[in-house]
Structures are given as C-alpha cells and as structure tokens.
Amino acid sequence: MTSETVALPRVPRAARRARGNLGLGISTIWLSLIVLIPLASVVVKSTEAHFWSVVTSPRAISAFELTIGISLAVAAINAAAGTLIAWVLVRDRFFGKGVVDAFVDLPFALPTIVAGLTLLALYGKSSPFGIDISYTRWAILLALLFVTLPFVVRSVQPVLIELDPEMEQAAASLGATEAQSFRRIVLPNLWPAIVSGAALAFARAVGEFGSVVLISGNIPRKTEVVSVFAFAQIESDATASAAAISVVLLALSLLVLLGIRSLGRTR
Incomplete structure (x- = not known):
C-alpha cells in the first residue's frame, strides 16, 4: 500500500x-x-469639577482611608484563608468536595446586592444568631470578604495542581518536617499566585458597591466607602464630583493591575 x-x-x-x-x-x-x-x-x-478640592475634601479622604484600609485587610485575610482553602481542595479528599469547590465561585455568580441582603438578614438587627454588626466597619469587612473569596483560591489552585509532590517527598526523606517543606518548597512556588490573587481581591474590594450599600449604613466619615460616596454625589446631581472620585478609583485599580502584570513577567 x-x-x-x-x-x-x-x-x-x-x-x-x-x-x-x-x-x-x-x-x-x-x-x-x-x-x-x-x-x-x-x-x-x-475635569468639570474642582478635581483636587473634591478628592481632598474631609468626607472624601475619610472614605478613601476607610476603603483602602479595609481592602488591605481583606487582601491579607484572603491571602491566608484562600491559600488554605485551595490546599484543602487540591490535596485532601472528602465527601462533597465538588460541592465545596462550586461554592467557591458563588460570589461571582450571585448578584452583590443579594449578598448584602443575606448578610444583613444574618448579622443585622434581626439576626437569628444574636449577632448585630450592621452599620459598622465589621459589616463592611465581612461583605468584602464574601465577594472577594474566589480570587486567591482560583489563583493558587492551578499552581498547586501542577506542583510536583515528589519534591516534598524528597524533602521528607531527608528529614524535613511538613512545616519546613511547606515553607521552603511549596510557599516559594505559591507566592506569586498568592500575591496576584490578593491584589485582585484588593482591586475588587476598593470598588465594591452592591454588597456594602445596605449593611454598612453609609454613615459619612464612619462607614461610608468610596463607591457609596460617589453614588451619593450622583444622587446630589454632582456628577462631575462623582467622576472625579471615580477617576481616583480607576487610577488605583490600574496601578494594581499593572503591578500584577509586572509580577507575572517575573515569574
């Protein structure tokens, strides 16, 4: 043939x-x-507003400080908790693992206003647990932790899947403990993914609106985040001022994304 x-x-x-x-x-x-x-x-x-006077007003500065401070805390908590969740999903076997893995993506699919209503029902004045944190900064932290949950998990998970377990086995055969293997072998490989996921969580938290607008109470200089402050400017027919606030958020998010890209090039 x-x-x-x-x-x-x-x-x-x-x-x-x-x-x-x-x-x-x-x-x-x-x-x-x-x-x-x-x-x-x-x-x-x-440019139609007095840009500098708008973004440096006491109310705006208070909103920026609150938003950035809580967003940094959210990023740090997600870095630790998200890495742990990714580790459990990749390395452990248990009943209902697929369901837990699907629930990680729930904040992506669920409308954020629904998340705010749910948190308000669970941790508001009518809480079935007797825990009322509504209209406090703790409520904002909890809401932002909910909506940013998937970022670190989904960034770390594929790296863990591709990580060769033989390196850890070799370290164990040489007398290294599990903690030493994680610190010296696993963590250096995961670190870029952890930082990338935490940065994305920070960028999302800075601009979040739907999940915090109900549970935060929106008290000026106390529990008012930047996105809600910008919305209040629109309601007051000060759209140029709202645009000025939005430009600052845009610049901050762009810097975070550029930082992630530069980190990706060094990996």
Missing part, C-alpha cells in the same frame, strides 16, 4: 497579514466601545 501525502495550500503572507490586521482592528474597536471610550468619558467629565 502506498500512502499519499496531501499538501495543504500555503496561505500567502499578505493574506495572513491582512487577517491579522482585521482581527486586531475588530478587537481594538470592541475594546474601545466597551472599555476605553466609557473610561475616557469619565475622565473628561471629572
């Missing part, structure tokens, strides 16, 4: 270049319509 090799037609370089340019053009137009133009309009709108 003889085998015949079918020669595939060669696509001219000019045609390949034309296809690539077409794809690039469509992608650029789509990103411009969905992301760049709306963001540019917010920046332009912010």
